[in-house]
Amino acid sequence: MDILWSPWRYRYVSEGVKTEGCIFCQKAADDPARDRENLILHRGRHNLVLLNLFPYTTGHTMIAPYAHLAAFADLDGETMQEMMELAQRLHNALEMTYHPEGYNLGMNLGRCAGAGVADHLHLHVLPRWTGDTSFMTVIGETRVEPEDLPSTYDKLVGFFPR
Ligand SMILES: [Zn+2]
Numbered sequence: 666m667d668i669l670w671s672p673w674r675y676r677y678v679s680e681g682v683k684t685e686g687c688i689f690c691q692k693a694a695d696d697p698a699r700d701r702e703n704l705i706l707h708r709g710r711h712n713l714v715l716l717n718l719f720p721y722t723t724g725h726t727m728i729a730p731y732a733h734l735a736a737f738a739d740l741d742g743e744t745m746q747e748m749m750e751l752a753q754r755l756h757n758a759l760e761m762t763y764h765p766e767g768y769n770l771g772m773n774l775g776r777c778a779g780a781g782v783a784d785h786l787h788l789h790v791l792p793r794w795t796g797d798t799s800f801m802t803v804i805g806e807t808r809v810e811p812e813d814l815p816s817t818y819d820k821l822v823g824f825f826p827r
Contacts, residue, residue, distance in 0.1 A: 689713065689729040689785045704818055707751070707825035711744040714751050714825065716814055717789070719781075722797050723811040724759045726821070728752060729787035737774055737786060748788055755790045758824035765792035 692703045693713050700708070706726070707714040717725040728751050730744045740748075752770055759765060769791040773779040780786075811817075 687733055687785050688782055689787065690733050693729075693731050701815075701818060701822075704814060706818065706822050709747050709751055711747045712751055714755060716817055716821075718814070720811045720814070720817075722765075722792055722794070724763045724765065724792040724817060724821070725811070726755050726759070726790045727787045728755070728790065729785060733785050735774075735784045735786060737772065740786070752788060752790055754824065755821075758821050759790070759792050761824070762820045763792055766795055767793040769793060 692705060692715065693708075695703055697705075697708065700706075704716040704718065705713060706716065711730055711732075713729050713731065715727055715729070717727055728748050730740065730748065732739075732744065734740060756768060756770075759768070770788065771791075772786055772788055773781075774783075774786060776783045
């Protein structure tokens with residue numbers, strides 16, 4: 666079994682994220698002048714593109730609709746189409762920037778499926794490298810952290826010109 670192992674996420678799992686309401690809705694509603702601080706790479710017509718605050722791997726990004734929806738069935742066609750177009754643009758940006766060996770694209774729907782924010786669905790775009798499950802780094806206590814988020818932001822934001 667191949668488990669993606671990110672010990673620093675325990676901070677997220679065990680302490681929780683202390684925010685009022687929904688993190689995606691909050692970020693979307695915030696002043697676009699604070700997009701860098703909010704790690705928002707791009708504001709589409711229907712979706713937000715942003716970095717994951719607790720990345721599994723370097724370049725772990727997400728696409729979330731502006732609509733606060735939990736149910737996949739409630740996503741409308743235009744939003745889904747833009748979501749996939751943005752996923753393709755992100756893929757291109759990550760390809761050019763990090764040259765990963767593979768990707769996971771997916772939604773975790775429901776807490777039991779691993780959704781951190783279960784009531785506002787979002788698409789993860791996750792670059793993958795052979796060995797990034799990092800089991801050895803846990804055993805060896807030499808944890809390899811992903812790149813710091815401002816660096817990732819600066820590398821990717823140029824692919825989404827304002
Ligand atoms: Zn929301």
